[in-house]
Amino acid sequence: MRRLINSSITYIGLIIGILGVVDFVILVALGVGINFGILFPLLAGIVLITYNLLKIKGIFSLSKIQNTFIRRLIKICVWSFIISFVLVVGLIFSNADADNYSEVDYVMILGGGVKGGEVAKSLQFRLDEGIKFLNEHPHLDVIVSGGKGFGETISEGEAMESYLIANGIKKENIIVETKATSTMENFKYTKQILEAQTGRSDYKLMVVTSDFHMARSKVLASFNGFTPYGIPSKTEPIVFPNSVIREYFAVFKSLFVDMLLGW
Numbered sequence: 001m002r003r004l005i006n007s008s009i010t011y012i013g014l015i016i017g018i019l020g021v022v023d024f025v026i027l028v029a030l031g032v033g034i035n036f037g038i039l040f041p042l043l044a045g046i047v048l049i050t051y052n053l054l055k056i057k058g059i060f061s062l063s064k065i066q067n068t069f070i071r072r073l074i075k076i077c078v079w080s081f082i083i084s085f086v087l088v089v090g091l092i093f094s095n096a097d098a099d100n101y102s103e104v105d106y107v108m109i110l111g112g113g114v115k116g117g118e119v120a121k122s123l124q125f126r127l128d129e130g131i132k133f134l135n136e137h138p139h140l141d142v143i144v145s146g147g148k149g150f151g152e153t154i155s156e157g158e159a160m161e162s163y164l165i166a167n168g169i170k171k172e173n174i175i176v177e178t179k180a181t182s183t184m185e186n187f188k189y190t191k192q193i194l195e196a197q198t199g200r201s202d203y204k205l206m207v208v209t210s211d212f213h214m215a216r217s218k219v220l221a222s223f224n225g226f227t228p229y230g231i232p233s234k235t236e237p238i239v240f241p242n243s244v245i246r247e248y249f250a251v252f253k254s255l256f257v258d259m260l261l262g263w
Contacts (some may be wrong), residue, residue: 010133014052020045023242032239033113037246044174088248095215099229105203106175106194107134110186110217111146111156112210122210125233127163130208133231140206142169143193145177145186183217183250184258187224201225210235212243215253222260 019256019263027038053061065071075160109130113120134142142164146156155178165171177193191201204227209217211232221228235243 010013010052010055014047014056015053017048019047020048027239027242030238035246036249037239037242037244040245040249041242042093044137047205085248087247088251091215092212092244092247095218095230096211096232097205098231101137102204102229104140104206104229105139106143107140107206107208108143108145108186108190108221110159110183110207110209110213111144111160111180112213113149113156114146114152114156114159117154119156119157119163119203122233122235123156124163124209125235126208127160128169129231129233131164131167131169133206133208135171141173141175143175143177143205145180145189147181147185147189150183151252182256182258183213184223186217187226191226201217203227204229206231208233210243212240215222216247216254220254220258 017032024038024042024045028034030039051060062071062074065074070139107130109126112123112126116121130142134140136204137214144157144160146160148155157176157178157180161171161176162176164174175190175193175197177189180189194201202225205215205230206230207217207221212235214230214232218228218230
């Protein structure tokens, strides 16, 4: 029985590895921009394919490593990744629904990519959700936050402002932040702008961002002194798994680099 289970795990690992490589090939063929969420399945897929093929041929396996410490360390790392990934995915899905409307001070839409001076599809989804909410609550001002990323000809904040104006939102109701290059900086620089304009920053925000991104955004908003509520926008199904993978690593980056180290 143990041999059958071990053999099944080997072939399942091989299939998962192949799917990781296929995922990368399909997304590249579709012209999706390369990021770590897309590269990781390729790299992990190559490792899984190589390891399991060597195991099938009897050339190498974890059990053949003589050093007990190294063997146990590898197992701990693998299980730590699996458990932490499940926990982070659970956190993402638990925050994927919109909060019931509460009286907020501002709507804040987070940047998410610009192509050729125009908002990317994922960012358009965020903006459309924000416009819907603003049309229902026209007394609110909206903050758009995002700097200029690699290869972008215009800051995300400026592109978002243009999109909002083109869709009926008045320019005087838009506050534009154009320096942020991370989620932490979205809230950090927005806090500075509000403090300069009003003398305070302890505001209630209705944060609009992608569904997979909402949990971390709320944590970072709270860390910067805001009280966050959320309206998640959809993510295209074909890139959702990769977005979740990318977000998994971003969660730990935000926790250790942004919050603990303060870099």
